[in-house]
Amino acid sequence: MRELAYYESKLEALREILAANGKVHLMGGSFLGLSPRRNLFREIEKSYPDRVISPPISELGYCGLAIGAAMAGLRPIVDLSTASFIFEAWPQVVNEAANALYMSGGQTRVPVVFHVLHGLRGGGAAQHSHSPQAMLWNCPGLEVVLPSSPRDVRGLLKTAAGTDNPTIFVDHLNLLELRGPVPENDEAIPFGRAEVKRAGDDVTVIATSYMVQRSLTVAGRLASEGIEVEVVDPRTLVPLDFQTMMTSVEKTRRVVIVDECHQSCGVAAELAARIGEAGFDKLRAPIRRVTTLDVPVPFSAPLEEFISPSESRIADAIREVAQGKRLKVDRP
Amino acid sequence: MRELAYYESKLEALREILAANGKVHLMGGSFLGLSPRRNLFREIEKSYPDRVISPPISELGYCGLAIGAAMAGLRPIVDLSTASFIFEAWPQVVNEAANALYMSGGQTRVPVVFHVLHGLRGGGAAQHSHSPQAMLWNCPGLEVVLPSSPRDVRGLLKTAAGTDNPTIFVDHLNLLELRGPVPENDEAIPFGRAEVKRAGDDVTVIATSYMVQRSLTVAGRLASEGIEVEVVDPRTLVPLDFQTMMTSVEKTRRVVIVDECHQSCGVAAELAARIGEAGFDKLRAPIRRVTTLDVPVPFSAPLEEFISPSESRIADAIREVAQGKRLKVDRP
Amino acid sequence: MLPEITRENLIDFCRRMLLIRLFEEALIVLHKAGRFSGHYHVYIGQEATGVSALSFLEEGDSIFTTHRNHGHLLARGAEPGRLLAEILGRRDGYNKGKGGTFHTNVAALGFLQASGVVGGIIPLATGAAYAIKAQETGRISVCLFGDGALEEGAAAESFNIASLWKLPVLYLCENNGKYGHGRDVGAARSSTLATYPLTDLPAAYRLPIHQVDGTDAGAVHGVVAEAIKKIRWDGGPQFIEAQTVRWPGGETNWPIVPIPTDVALAWDVNSVPEAARHWYRDSDPVLILIRELVEKKQATKAEINQIQKGVRDVVDRAVEFALASPYPKPETALEDVFA
Amino acid sequence: MLPEITRENLIDFCRRMLLIRLFEEALIVLHKAGRFSGHYHVYIGQEATGVSALSFLEEGDSIFTTHRNHGHLLARGAEPGRLLAEILGRRDGYNKGKGGTFHTNVAALGFLQASGVVGGIIPLATGAAYAIKAQETGRISVCLFGDGALEEGAAAESFNIASLWKLPVLYLCENNGKYGHGRDVGAARSSTLATYPLTDLPAAYRLPIHQVDGTDAGAVHGVVAEAIKKIRWDGGPQFIEAQTVRWPGGETNWPIVPIPTDVALAWDVNSVPEAARHWYRDSDPVLILIRELVEKKQATKAEINQIQKGVRDVVDRAVEFALASPYPKPETALEDVFA
Numbered sequence A, B: 001m002r003e004l005a006y007y008e009s010k011l012e013a014l015r016e017i018l019a020a021n022g023k024v025h026l027m028g029g030s031f032l033g034l035s036p037r038r039n040l041f042r043e044i045e046k047s048y049p050d051r052v053i054s055p056p057i058s059e060l061g062y063c064g065l066a067i068g069a070a071m072a073g074l075r076p077i078v079d080l081s082t083a084s085f086i087f088e089a090w091p092q093v094v095n096e097a098a099n100a101l102y103m104s105g106g107q108t109r110v111p112v113v114f115h116v117l118h119g120l121r122g123g124g125a126a127q128h129s130h131s132p133q134a135m136l137w138n139c140p141g142l143e144v145v146l147p148s149s150p151r152d153v154r155g156l157l158k159t160a161a162g163t164d165n166p167t168i169f170v171d172h173l174n175l176l177e178l179r180g181p182v183p184e185n186d187e188a189i190p191f192g193r194a195e196v197k198r199a200g201d202d203v204t205v206i207a208t209s210y211m212v213q214r215s216l217t218v219a220g221r222l223a224s225e226g227i228e229v230e231v232v233d234p235r236t237l238v239p240l241d242f243q244t245m246m247t248s249v250e251k252t253r254r255v256v257i258v259d260e261c262h263q264s265c266g267v268a269a270e271l272a273a274r275i276g277e278a279g280f281d282k283l284r285a286p287i288r289r290v291t292t293l294d295v296p297v298p299f300s301a302p303l304e305e306f307i308s309p310s311e312s313r314i315a316d317a318i319r320e321v322a323q324g325k326r327l328k329v330d331r332p
Numbered sequence C, D: 001m002l003p004e005i006t007r008e009n010l011i012d013f014c015r016r017m018l019l020i021r022l023f024e025e026a027l028i029v030l031h032k033a034g035r036f037s038g039h040y041h042v043y044i045g046q047e048a049t050g051v052s053a054l055s056f057l058e059e060g061d062s063i064f065t066t067h068r069n070h071g072h073l074l075a076r077g078a079e080p081g082r083l084l085a086e087i088l089g090r091r092d093g094y095n096k097g098k099g100g101t102f103h104t105n106v107a108a109l110g111f112l113q114a115s116g117v118v119g120g121i122i123p124l125a126t127g128a129a130y131a132i133k134a135q136e137t138g139r140i141s142v143c144l145f146g147d148g149a150l151e152e153g154a155a156a157e158s159f160n161i162a163s164l165w166k167l168p169v170l171y172l173c174e175n176n177g178k179y180g181h182g183r184d185v186g187a188a189r190s191s192t193l194a195t196y197p198l199t200d201l202p203a204a205y206r207l208p209i210h211q212v213d214g215t216d217a218g219a220v221h222g223v224v225a226e227a228i229k230k231i232r233w234d235g236g237p238q239f240i241e242a243q244t245v246r247w248p249g250g251e252t253n254w255p256i257v258p259i260p261t262d263v264a265l266a267w268d269v270n271s272v273p274e275a276a277r278h279w280y281r282d283s284d285p286v287l288i289l290i291r292e293l294v295e296k297k298q299a300t301k302a303e304i305n306q307i308q309k310g311v312r313d314v315v316d317r318a319v320e321f322a323l324a325s326p327y328p329k330p331e332t333a334l335e336d337v338f339a
């Protein structure tokens, strides 16, 4: 099977989407942030001068515009670049797009996609390093997508372009250079299908976005210590494939959740709460969360590293739940 | 001890705060929403014409203004009325106020308070019924306060007016008419002190805001069924008094969390994740969450009731965790 | 003045405006009787604007409205019964009871979103115009909002984009703030817009602007005709400020009817309580139109009475229909979250 | 033209402007060498605006700046060493390494927030002005932002409030967009503001406006003097657009120096690469001031060379200081979340 870099697969998907459906318009940035690859997007822009639009620095205005355009029949895909900027458009995304179908009793569909680049990027500091997916998951009516591989970004982007619901496509800069297999005419990947990215019997690691790759690295290392880690990637939070996770949890009975949101009310909190409830009788150890610590994101490299869900913190959490196969004994 | 209605206690606190500190300015609404009591606020407005300000319908602008005024030495208390409207000011609240002290390395303090009325109000429908406290808890740098009694609203409001950190004061319309004891010169209630609102040995109910009162009602009813419920009210989420909750959990070993946020990544998710981790060996039953169901809020009364954390749903959850004092048996 | 349209159409205008008025007066009674909860907003005093403006719309045109939407839906021909059922949260409501007064919506009539968020629809309507332009359907997008919406940054951002991209959108600002509490225009402490007249804001963004007396059906009709002609012709945006005088019963979120409207008030307002009399005499668009119809010999008083009788029947039947409609099944709350 | 100030002050202006330039050219070298990560923005080409404008500030005045803040801090007298340490994320940085290039901040000099969110500081600076007015301190609030910030609704909302409430704030818009890619003003597809000139927006809100050539230290000095006099006198807001020409090295977020600045370029730009030459000849505020100082006999070329030598020393020492400063202890990441 051919190998592609993540950014190549993503751009290929954008090209195929634009070619396949004239209702798709792209608005905003390059979908590659400030990556040196961003100039490759210019070619797409040149091929579709009327369907690739650069709006003013008015996130509230142009995200609302995209939502209204979707209501009127287009399929806009908006790139906000840095995920933190979706906050500028918050009222339109969470209070107009998310509610439109419901408030109208099923009349108004909003096939819009908002693409953002989330998380710690190395020097982004407090205002440019957000992971808004938890806040967005707390807002019913939005589909939330988190690709983590060259194949997934292509397949999920195609499904996002086709869904009739407002969708947040949460991508990560650190994935762009990753290489991996991408079948020639790969199918769209349906939402709500988690993927076991690595099989293992000892500990289940549920990871999202770039944390999937980091967890796979750690899992490889821990194998040499005799800990076999199963890495499950939900791929979409809304809809959520809870079954695939629970199947793994029932096998390993030990769970670590790795996610880049801040910890409190983050994505890991919701997954831990659900698994803790459904897996109450199965679990052999407390569910551990490895997330960005609950402080604003500092600029300085060693500080940013310290608060991030780093390989060492992931490894420690896995070792902790794996070790001491203690049974639960009831205290008197 | 004298009894006051919630709205009386709240207005008294506002009056005392204004009298005590000339740096406090009030901006926005009446702090009582559209309650018929709101005209009582006009008297306060009349007594402090220069310190009680009605801004234009520009939440982003006037919340940012309040933040900037706080940076420059005032102590603004902003009333956004309906909590959903804080979304209009999201970039200022989550990306300016929350980060200012940290990014500046401790130089810029932001003693501002944002007051909002959250949750299901009876006919508020999808756009006016939000409970943003979970999203705000996911944003480090903000203090989050949830009063639930006449005494607490007064004591917590006074502390909010004195803290040097940006604070979100999350109140609920349905509490305004509640009557309860409020000592004459009640002290400010420090943040980070949970309160056991009702003692009981069988099940711990952790509830916030209006849900505390609803849970107390249910607890009273269940006592007649022989289930003694302990109701713990965190009162502030940031800072969080986890110890008081765990003390109760270690006693009852059974937990229900009642909160009005939407379920996914809501306040209940974070509390469940923390208690599930810290109380792993203690819990005798899965932690149950009773929250607003994950759908936009419908207008029609029976639909709104159906998705709300209603008394019946709370009671069912409590009965479920209380009953069948099953021990955990490990499956082969 | 009277709109320059056929006599049938004049009568139709009169009927629609009166329908909106009597519908909402009936609604106020229902709310007082506890038939629905929460607060709500009525269109009383602005009927001439909605009826005249929306009379130009064609199939496929998009409409966006606000918390003050009832009149717009009726002007466009929504069934009073189903509209009322929605406001009461009943099963036969246009939105299955999920929207309520803030979000009444009829896609079949071109309504795409009724937002209760002040300023929320201005970007949305601009976006529908973008879609129209992109798909070259020749349609237009109409955005009906209040003067307060101009205080939201969303308005400025949208005007900029509509102007730069020449989008086919009609921004119709219903300024009901003249003499309205808190919304007075000017430099006083209570004022909320420094752009005076408020059309200075869209003008700064190079939007063609118009100002019109929103209580005068004919004046509105003329200005909207011109604006929409321009939009359909050059494809660019237009901005209209329609000024109306706040109805004395409309000061709060829980309206109180000073006196039930009767066409007879067009000739004699002595039965109106002193405090409200001036409004019914000088500023009530419904009564103004009726007076003109009679003065200009387009209708006799008898005919007007007939119209009123017909409209009353329609409203009575709407109320019966809505009250007879059951509440939706609770579990339906779980539907319509996703398409 | 030259600012109307004493000769010492003219020399001081020249020194500060040159310091900003050489500091940032050194910074670019450090970034190329991998001394700090992420993208960043330099003030090259705008030195005359910052130095002239901030020269009027007094103790207690508030300043708000953006992602393009280095020049503002140096103009106000920040220590180059500690500023550079911050940009490199070192312990001795003004913000303990927590802010970095986007958020360099020195409260002692009146800086309250450096926001990387376009438009973010406009409400904040308006709020500081509100606090100043409420506390009757007689101070002013200065808001330095780029032309792009006018595209954010936050700007319009803030101008409205500042105008209505007569707040003592100076909005200083540094329009570096002339000929800048993407930010061209006009009606072309690439344009982003329909308000042309951009001062039409604040003007619509009744803010007194001024336009000035931001590459001309004297012109900026004169206009800012007038604006600040008015603010201190009547307490109301003022808006200035300072127009500068985008530095050819500044097109990207990772600047490339076409040629290291040397005062000799003031008289001979032949050593400058063809593509960039016009800028160094016509639009470089530092070289413009230096030429004028010599032409107007306020300084000899020898003195100018001395100044440059002194500034180079300062920059060299700043680089040494910053590179010698250790990284902060990782656990300090947990501090300063709450007061």
Ligand SMILES: Cc1ncc(C[n+]2csc(CCOP(=O)(O)OP(=O)(O)O)c2C)c(N)n1
Pocket (backbone or CB within 6 Å): B057, B059, B085, B088, C041, C067, C068, C116, C117, C118, C119, C145, C146, C147, C148, C149, C150, C176, C177
């Ligand atoms: C973003 C937002 N802020 C505040 C409100 C509360 N609110 C409801 S109606 C209203 C007044 C709106 O005035 P205008 O736009 O002129 O409309 P009108 O009610 O006068 O028709 C306000 C402030 C809201 N619904 N949305």
Ligand SMILES: Cc1ncc(C[n+]2csc(CCOP(=O)(O)OP(=O)(O)O)c2C)c(N)n1
Pocket (backbone or CB within 6 Å): A057, A059, A085, A088, D041, D067, D068, D116, D117, D118, D119, D145, D146, D147, D148, D149, D150, D176, D177
């Ligand atoms: C809200 C927001 N949107 C987008 C960006 C990305 N961004 C960084 S600088 C910049 C250009 C700003 O232009 P201008 O305000 O003129 O400042 P300049 O960089 O030209 O000095 C943009 C769009 C941002 N930082 N914040």
Ligand SMILES: [Mg+2]
Pocket (backbone or CB within 6 Å): C146, C147, C148, C174, C175, C176, C177, C183
């Ligand atoms: Mg109005």
Ligand SMILES: [Mg+2]
Pocket (backbone or CB within 6 Å): D146, D147, D148, D174, D175, D176, D177, D183
């Ligand atoms: Mg610029």
